[in-house]
Amino acid sequence: xxxxxxxLGLSPAVVSKxxxxxxxxxxxxxxxRTTRQIALTxxxxxxxxxxxxxxxxxxxxxxxxxxxxxxxxxxxKVSAPTSFGRMHIAPHLxxxxxxxxxxxxxxxxxxxxxxxxxxxxxxxxxxxxLADSSLVARKLAPVRRVLCATPDYLAxxxxxxxxxxxxxxxxxTHQASDIWRFEGPDGDASFRPQGNLQTNSSEVIREAVLxxxxxxxxxxxDVGDELAAGRLVQLLPDHESATxxxxxxxxxxxxxxxxxxxxxxxxxxxxxxxxxxxERGAQAGHGxxxxxxxxxxxxxxxNPKGPPSGYRGNxxxxxxxxxxxxx
Numbered sequence: 017x018x019x020x021x022x023x024l025g026l027s028p029a030v031v032s033k034x035x036x037x038x039x040x041x042x043x044x045x046x047x048x049r050t051t052r053q054i055a056l057t058x059x060x061x062x063x064x065x066x067x068x069x070x071x072x073x074x075x076x077x078x079x080x081x082x083x084x085x086x087x088x089x090x091x092x093k094v095s096a097p098t099s100f101g102r103m104h105i106a107p108h109l110x111x112x113x114x115x116x117x118x119x120x121x122x123x124x125x126x127x128x129x130x131x132x133x134x135x136x137x138x139x140x141x142x143x144x145x146l147a148d149s150s151l152v153a154r155k156l157a158p159v160r161r162v163l164c165a166t167p168d169y170l171a172x173x174x175x176x177x178x179x180x181x182x183x184x185x186x187x188x189t190h191q192a193s194d195i196w197r198f199e200g201p202d203g204d205a206s207f208r209p210q211g212n213l214q215t216n217s218s219e220v221i222r223e224a225v226l227x228x229x230x231x232x233x234x235x236x237x238d239v240g241d242e243l244a245a246g247r248l249v250q251l252l253p254d255h256e257s258a259t260x261x262x263x264x265x266x267x268x269x270x271x272x273x274x275x276x277x278x279x280x281x282x283x284x285x286x287x288x289x290x291x292x293x294x295e296r297g298a299q300a301g302h303g304x305x306x307x308x309x310x311x312x313x314x315x316x317x318x319n320p321k322g323p324p325s326g327y328r329g330n331x332x333x334x335x336x337x338x339x340x341x342x343x
Contacts, residue, residue, distance in 0.1 A: 017031050017032055017054070035047065042059075042063070044057075044059045045057050045059070045060070046059060046060035046063060046064075047060055056134060061133075061134070064133065064134075065133055065268065068133065068268060069268070072273075072274050075090075075274055075275075087116075087118070087275065088116040088118065088119040088275050088276035088279050089118045089119060089275075089276070090118075090119065090120070090276060091119075091120045091121070091122055092119055092120070092121050092122070092138050092139070092276045092277065092280055093122045093123075093124075093136060093137045093138050093139075094121060094122070094123045094124070094137065094138065094139055094140070094141070094280070095123075095124050095125075095126065095130045095132070095135075095137045095139075095140040095141065096123065096124075096125055096140070096141040097125070097126075097127055097141065097142070097143060098125045098126060098127050098218075098219075099218055099219055099222075099238065100141065100143060100237065100238075100263070101123065101125040101141065102125065103237070103238070104237060104288075104294070105123070105141065105284070106123075108283075108284070108287055109121065109123075111283075112279070112280065112283045115279075116276070116279060119276055124137075127218075132151060132266065132267070132268060133268050138267060138274065138276065138277050138280075139265050139266065139267045139277050139280060139281065140265070140266045140267070141156070141263065141264070141265060141266075141284075142263075142264050142266055143159060143235075143261065143262075143263050143264075144261060144262070144264065145260045145261050145262075146262075146264060146266075151266050151267065151268060152266070152267055152268070153264040153265065153266045153267075154264065154265045154281055154285065155262050155263070155264055156262075156263045156264060156265055156281070156284050156285050156288050157237075157262065157263040157288035157289070157290075157292045158262055158263075158290070158292075158295075159235055159236075159237065159261045159262055159263060160235065160236045160256060160257075160295065161233055161234060161235045161236070161256065161257035161261075162233070162234065162236060162243075162250045162251075162253070162256055162257070163176075163182075163196075163231060163232070163233055163250065163251040163252050163255065164225065164231070164232060164233075164234055164239060164242075164243065164248040164249060164250050164251060165185075165225060165228075165230065165231045165232070165248065165249060165251060166225070166226065166227075166228040166247065166248060166249070167246070167247075167249055168228045169228040169229070169230065169231075170249060173185060173186075175251065176231070176251055176252060177252075178252070179198070179200075179205055179207045179252065179255060182207055182209065182231065183210070185211075185230060185231045186211045186212055186213075186229065186230030186231065187209030187210055187211040187230055187231050187232070188209075188211050188213050188221045188224050188225055188229060188230045188231065188232040189209045189210075189211055189213070189214055189221075190214065190215065190216060190218075190221070191214055191216075192214060194208070194209055195207070195208050196208075196209055196233050196257070197257065198255040198256060198257060199255070199256060199257075200254055200255040201254050205255065209231075209233075211230050212230075213229060213230070218238070221234075222234065222238060222239065225239075225248065226242065226247065226248070231251065233257060234248075236294055236295050237263070237292065237294045237295075240294030240295060241294070263288070265280075265281045265284065265285075267281075
């Protein structure tokens, strides 16, 4: 109530009074109120979704009539995973905003799975395996996850030649129950990693593997530069994490897509493409290792597909690297 009041320039008491008037007029309760929280009722959720769709249609109709269908205005509210948003959304916002000078962007970076409709987001970036839902998704880029370690670590501990060899290495994980799943030359395979570091932070694991602490399973969007520069070396290139995870733009299902959302999605879809820039860098540095034996096999790029109801993965999967349990 307080946040709504601040946005509308009204006191919480006035907002509450207007909401009660609306409920009286509709003859139903829209919000369930307790002493600790306020939540939408089923009727409130349905009413909100339909009102949002109506407003989007009005915005699109006005743009069409005024012949400004390619002009974005207002505020675009965006959700994105913390690491991915910092590394691959924020650096590319400037050209988008310069091209759309009448548009403001409100971006929330979080590894929590946000309620797009309930929290009023126009679009959310998610790294996930997506299932059917009432939301709409557009794939922006594939995700490829690889095993990697530093040359110094490999020089000291040797280089694993099979998945079974990983049992002799310090594997950096999110939790003890993690299972690394791969697509290999002999089909699907899995390995339960063990190591001396567990954390709920994708960035902690990233820093740990770069510091030479052990072996990690990382997305190329996260470590592409390090692979290209030789600071990390890809291991077991015939085994890459399952390729059914992608980077998606997700937005509420509606008949007319607001111009501001369409332009934002188009901007990043064109920027990333089917072979994203971080992937080109990772492939250029594939196998570079001045200390370990140069026995890498050719790479096999992944190619996933895909709003959620039963989605797995991140970005908000709670773990910014798109891992099933958390990177």
